[in-house]
Amino acid sequence: MQVSLWGVSKTYTDGPRPTPALRPITLEIQSGEFVSLIGPSGCGKSTLLKIIADQTSPSNGEIRLDGAPPALARGQKRIAWMAQNPALLPWKTVIDNVRLPQLINRQARHNAPKPESLLSMVGLDDTAQAYPSTLSGGMQQRVALARTLATGAPLWLMDEPFAALDELTREQLTEEVLALWATFHPTVLWVTHNIIEAIRMADRVFVLSPGPGAIRATLSIHIPRPRDETSPEMVRILRELRRILREPWNDRA
Numbered sequence: 001m002q003v004s005l006w007g008v009s010k011t012y013t014d015g016p017r018p019t020p021a022l023r024p025i026t027l028e029i030q031s032g033e034f035v036s037l038i039g040p041s042g043c044g045k046s047t048l049l050k051i052i053a054d055q056t057s058p059s060n061g062e063i064r065l066d067g068a069p070p071a072l073a074r075g076q077k078r079i080a081w082m083a084q085n086p087a088l089l090p091w092k093t094v095i096d097n098v099r100l101p102q103l104i105n106r107q108a109r110h111n112a113p114k115p116e117s118l119l120s121m122v123g124l125d126d127t128a129q130a131y132p133s134t135l136s137g138g139m140q141q142r143v144a145l146a147r148t149l150a151t152g153a154p155l156w157l158m159d160e161p162f163a164a165l166d167e168l169t170r171e172q173l174t175e176e177v178l179a180l181w182a183t184f185h186p187t188v189l190w191v192t193h194n195i196i197e198a199i200r201m202a203d204r205v206f207v208l209s210p211g212p213g214a215i216r217a218t219l220s221i222h223i224p225r226p227r228d229e230t231s232p233e234m235v236r237i238l239r240e241l242r243r244i245l246r247e248p249w250n251d252r253a
Contacts, residue, residue: 001073004063005052006026008060009025009059010212020211021212022212023213024061025215029187034203035188035203036197037049037208039245043208052079054074077101078153079153080186090133094132095115097147115146116128118146138173149184154186156186156187158188163194182225195245196229199219200229205218210249
């Protein structure tokens, strides 16, 4: 799914005074591209995802998903969302949690593998009849990942889905996401605070300024996957990204 934004900004007006969250943002993400969004806390990364997902409206600007308003893609359930909280239904088994999107959306049944196959893809074949409370945090996020796949959606919006996990589990799961992305070819917007993770996973990294967020830099990454974090090119990009993040932001608004 192609994602296009032109001058999209957001100011929250439900408090005692207006709170700017995003400055005007213009960007285009191609169908099947994997993009990372990185920036300091409060820079509007999650707000940007919510605008794309049609969970909140921009204050100004225009957004199109495959040339149509995001409400159409949302209504057709062509957007998958995954966040830090796996949000599994505790009274349902693992397999029933994964099956849920396909029960809600018949189209998903045709666009995604069967729930049993999805559990196998994330390494949880033997947990189908277990309940979420019996699983570790990493296993719960694997279930949430399988549920994301069950939507059959061509756009995945991933809001720091593994941020609460230990480093080893997080690295294993990000490798699984890359393998699944290579299999299903969705467009992915991946929000992270982890610089190495952003470089290791993405085709492009968008760097947001301190809030209200603006795109301060875009880095294209042309290193074949899987990527070696110690390679000279990875080290060069890592240094460049850290330099950008550490430089004072010239507030021209």
